[in-house]
Amino acid sequence: MEGAAGLVVFDLDGVLVPIDSSWGYVHRLLGTTEAAEVNYRLYRLGVIGYWEWMYLDTLAWVEASPGLTRWELEEMFRPVKPFSEAREAVRLLHRRGFLVAIVTGGVDVFAYRVAGEVGADYWAANILAFDPWGRLVPGGYPMVEADRKDRVVRVLAAEAGVPMNRVAFVGDSRWDIRGMMESGFAVAVNPKDNEVVAAADYVAGDVLEAAEVISSVFKPVTGCNVVG
Numbered sequence: 121m122e123g124a125a126g127l128v129v130f131d132l133d134g135v136l137v138p139i140d141s142s143w144g145y146v147h148r149l150l151g152t153t154e155a156a157e158v159n160y161r162l163y164r165l166g167v168i169g170y171w172e173w174m175y176l177d178t179l180a181w182v183e184a185s186p187g188l189t190r191w192e193l194e195e196m197f198r199p200v201k202p203f204s205e206a207r208e209a210v211r212l213l214h215r216r217g218f219l220v221a222i223v224t225g226g227v228d229v230f231a232y233r234v235a236g237e238v239g240a241d242y243w244a245a246n247i248l249a250f251d252p253w254g255r256l257v258p259g260g261y262p263m264v265e266a267d268r269k270d271r272v273v274r275v276l277a278a279e280a281g282v283p284m285n286r287v288a289f290v291g292d293s294r295w296d297i298r299g300m301m302e303s304g305f306a307v308a309v310n311p312k313d314n315e316v317v318a319a320a321d322y323v324a325g326d327v328l329e330a331a332e333v334i335s336s337v338f339k340p341v342t343g344c345n346v347v348g
Contacts (some may be wrong), residue, residue: 269299
């Protein structure tokens with residue numbers, strides 16, 4: 121959208137939807153949380169990299185459910201709906217001339233659906249790999265490294281033609297901090313720890329409040345086109 125008032129980037133898990141982690145959600149359903157905890161510790165200790173972490177997590181899924189398909193994963197997420205205020209927030213931002221993006225370290229089979237349901241203009245997530253028959257293959261494509269959302273935000277802002285000082289980031293966990301600090305304005309929604317609060321310019325109760333605050337902070341650009 122030419123002449124957008126700004127770009128608002130939302131984290132997904134815990135911000136737009138009521139689950140804290142799409143990875144953790146699948147692990148719980150498949151009974152692989154113990155393996156997930158081991159893999160997480162290995163990553164945090166620097167023993168493995170981000171792709172290896174994805175590989176080990178998805179390997180655990182395949183071992184727990186041989187032949188697991190994309191369709192089955194999509195069905196697992198079917199009951200998880202966006203917060204009602206998420207749709208309202210996106211509509212409000214569109215009316216006021218903003219572009220909206222979702223950037224998540226979660227999985228694409230969930231992120232793309234939520235992006236469509238709330239009306240986001242862009243989305244970025246980690247891409248799962250499937251064979252020609254739609255069966256999950258361990259590994260995938262780490263498009264959004266957990267604590268490096270700043271990289272994705274810069275790419276999206278450039279694609280949207282929005283300067284970084286007119287980018288807002290809405291997050292809830294320490295995985296969002298770099299994205300928040302890279303942006304011109306940062307909002308924490310129901311923050312999970314004090315680090316997120318410290319990185320935020322404003323703490324909101326929900327994403328609709330966040331959208332209201334952002335749209336008041338970033339005054340409309342003269343002549344911007346409004347969508348929605």
